[in-house]
Amino acid sequence: MLLDATDLCFYLNGMPTHKKDQINEKIFSKKQLADIEKKHRAETEKISKLLFKRDLELRKINEALDEKINQLEKSNGKLEDTKDILEIRLNAKTRQLREMIDGLDQEVRVRTRKLEDSQKALLNILDDYRIEKNISQAEKEKTIAIIKNMSDGILIFNNKNVLTAVNEMAIKFLNLGKIEESTYRKKNVSDLIKIKSFKSVLDIVGSEIKNVFREELKIGDKDEFIEVSVSPILINDKQIGKFIILHDISREKKVQALKTEFVSIAAHQLRTPLSAIKWTLTALIDGDFGDLEEKQLTYLKKANVSNERMIELVNDLLNLSRIEEGRYISKLEPTQIEDLVNAVIEEESLRCKKKEVRIIFKEDASLPKVQIDKEKIKLVIQNLIENALNYCFPKTDINVNLSHDKKKKELEFRVTNQGIGIPKEAQERMFNKFFRAANAVKTETVGSGLGLFINKNIIESHNGTIWFTSQEGKDTSFYFKLPTTKVKVV
Amino acid sequence: MKKRILVIEDEEILLSLIKKKLMSKGYDVCTATNGEDGFRLIEKEKPDLILLDIIMPVLDGFEVMEKMNQTSDLSLDKIPVIIISNSGQPVEIERAMNMGIKDYLIKTDFDPDEVLAKIEKQF
Numbered sequence: 001m002l003l004d005a006t007d008l009c010f011y012l013n014g015m016p017t018h019k020k021d022q023i024n025e026k027i028f029s030k031k032q033l034a035d036i037e038k039k040h041r042a043e044t045e046k047i048s049k050l051l052f053k054r055d056l057e058l059r060k061i062n063e064a065l066d067e068k069i070n071q072l073e074k075s076n077g078k079l080e081d082t083k084d085i086l087e088i089r090l091n092a093k094t095r096q097l098r099e100m101i102d103g104l105d106q107e108v109r110v111r112t113r114k115l116e117d118s119q120k121a122l123l124n125i126l127d128d129y130r131i132e133k134n135i136s137q138a139e140k141e142k143t144i145a146i147i148k149n150m151s152d153g154i155l156i157f158n159n160k161n162v163l164t165a166v167n168e169m170a171i172k173f174l175n176l177g178k179i180e181e182s183t184y185r186k187k188n189v190s191d192l193i194k195i196k197s198f199k200s201v202l203d204i205v206g207s208e209i210k211n212v213f214r215e216e217l218k219i220g221d222k223d224e225f226i227e228v229s230v231s232p233i234l235i236n237d238k239q240i241g242k243f244i245i246l247h248d249i250s251r252e253k254k255v256q257a258l259k260t261e262f263v264s265i266a267a268h269q270l271r272t273p274l275s276a277i278k279w280t281l282t283a284l285i286d287g288d289f290g291d292l293e294e295k296q297l298t299y300l301k302k303a304n305v306s307n308e309r310m311i312e313l314v315n316d317l318l319n320l321s322r323i324e325e326g327r328y329i330s331k332l333e334p335t336q337i338e339d340l341v342n343a344v345i346e347e348e349s350l351r352c353k354k355k356e357v358r359i360i361f362k363e364d365a366s367l368p369k370v371q372i373d374k375e376k377i378k379l380v381i382q383n384l385i386e387n388a389l390n391y392c393f394p395k396t397d398i399n400v401n402l403s404h405d406k407k408k409k410e411l412e413f414r415v416t417n418q419g420i421g422i423p424k425e426a427q428e429r430m431f432n433k434f435f436r437a438a439n440a441v442k443t444e445t446v447g448s449g450l451g452l453f454i455n456k457n458i459i460e461s462h463n464g465t466i467w468f469t470s471q472e473g474k475d476t477s478f479y480f481k482l483p484t485t486k487v488k489v490v
Numbered sequence: 491m492k493k494r495i496l497v498i499e500d501e502e503i504l505l506s507l508i509k510k511k512l513m514s515k516g517y518d519v520c521t522a523t524n525g526e527d528g529f530r531l532i533e534k535e536k537p538d539l540i541l542l543d544i545i546m547p548v549l550d551g552f553e554v555m556e557k558m559n560q561t562s563d564l565s566l567d568k569i570p571v572i573i574i575s576n577s578g579q580p581v582e583i584e585r586a587m588n589m590g591i592k593d594y595l596i597k598t599d600f601d602p603d604e605v606l607a608k609i610e611k612q613f
Contacts, residue, residue, distance in 0.1 A: 267576055268576045279503070282603070
């Protein structure tokens with residue numbers, strides 16, 4: 001077999017050294033052997049170097065692998081942690097969701113219960129509504145029955161002034177029985193006014209059915225009287241129509257006439273002897289029957305004062321009989337109060353002269369007219385001015401003032417005198433019936449103790465107020481205030 | 491010329507007192523104690539003023555005034571009338587005022603001097 005040197009080297013390298021040497025010596029010359037050895041060494045060196053390099057690379061790879069393994073281990077740890085956290089979170093979420101579901105379940109149960117309750121309540125309301133409806137139906141029927149059977153006549157109009165209902169009494173008062181219902185039912189005021197039976201009432205209220213209050217109307221041929229009033233029909237402040245009320249006052253009128261007659265006779269009977277005494281005494285005192293001795297004169301004057309006291313008492317009693325009649329404030333009419341004051345001052349002029357007292361009257365410019373019962377307010381003014389005159393010192397001034405408070409819509413009357421005044425302990429009882437202060441009783445002046453009581457009743461019936469201020473032995477002021485707006489009779 | 495005043499009053503003492511007072515002031519005075527006699531005197535005497543009571547026998551004061559209003563002698567209706575009464579309810583005063591009287595005096599509230607002053611105002 002033929003081997004090249006390189007193959008041979010390989011071949012030899014695998015052999016034990018002594019064998020190798022033996023072979024080498026036999027095959028190759030020494031030089032050849034040296035070359036081969038040299039070559040072999042170079043190769044070995046090269047291989048060693050290569051091996052070393054490979055070893056280095058392997059070590060690096062190993063290191064890198066180690067690092068990678070490390071990293072992986074670390075990541076693995078982190079992943080484990082994350083997994084734990086996620087597990088915890090998941091558990092929490094799961095718990096939360098479970099709780100939520102439980103809560104929702106609860107809520108659903110509550111809601112269901114509530115709905116059931118609401119349903120029950122609704123059913124109850126429905127029941128109540130049915131009951132109420134029945135009640136209101138019954139009430140409605142009752143109201144209609146009341147209106148139908150009322151002792152007052154009622155005419156009901158809608159907002160267009162169309163007559164929508166008439167009750168039995170209205171038919172009787174207006175004598176509508178003789179005419180066809182169709183001629184007036186659902187007819188407008190402008191048509192109704194042409195019907196004779198309606199004319200007298202509609203003349204009072206007018207085509208617009210204005211609000212009137214207790215307007216008197218004579219009906220029929222006999223002494224029959226009714227009072228006509230108009231009231232708006234309001235539902236929650238909204239007007240849905242008007243009704244005219246016809247109230248029978250024939251009996252009241254008869255009683256009133258009887259009462260007037262009775263009071264007239266009583267007044268006549270009571271006053272006739274008093275006036276006879278008064279006129280006789282004044283004639284005697286004035287010397288109409290010749291001169292009298294001083295002592296005679298003194299006693300006659302005393303008798304006269306007693307008589308005056310009796311007259312005053314009768315006057316007050318007669319006023320009282322009217323005041324306690326209930327319908328004391330009978331007729332309100334627009335009045336200039338200053339006219340009443342002037343009339344009273346005029347009437348008192350003689351007495352003023354006797355006592356040498358001046359009445360000074362001051363009034364605001366352009367005082368408004370006030371809705372009052374003229375006679376009664378005059379009575380109050382007269383009473384207050386007479387009191388001022390009775391209890392003032394001679395030769396003093398009485399000041400009367402009348403002022404208008406435009407803002408408050410009030411008229412104030414004041415009368416001030418300088419005189420005996422009202423003691424403190426008496427002030428509370430001044431408006432009591434039959435009360436007279438001790439210092440007033442001691443003076444010679446007459447008085448029944450009814451005047452202020454009557455005044456208070458009259459002023460309060462006009463929605464007014466009355467009061468006074470006083471200093472005993474010095475002065476007294478009496479005041480009253482009346483609203484200038486339309487007075488509602490109390 | 492003397493003014494003639496007719497006093498129609500059923501209370502004789504009052505009648506004599508006012509008559510005396512009026513005469514002392516120079517008036518010509520005639521008197522009657524009931525409405526009927528009074529109306530007869532109104533027609534006959536045609537006085538310048540009448541003092542008339544209300545509550546009287548036969549004819550009362552209102553009836554006298556009604557007769558004065560209704561009679562054919564229109565001059566009677568123009569005679570001024572002052573009422574002297576012991577009853578003076580607002581309804582009565584209003585009724586008399588509507589009949590055209592000049593004044594309404596309550597006898598207990600006016601003495602003869604004051605009545606005289608009211609009469610003098612009319613002339």
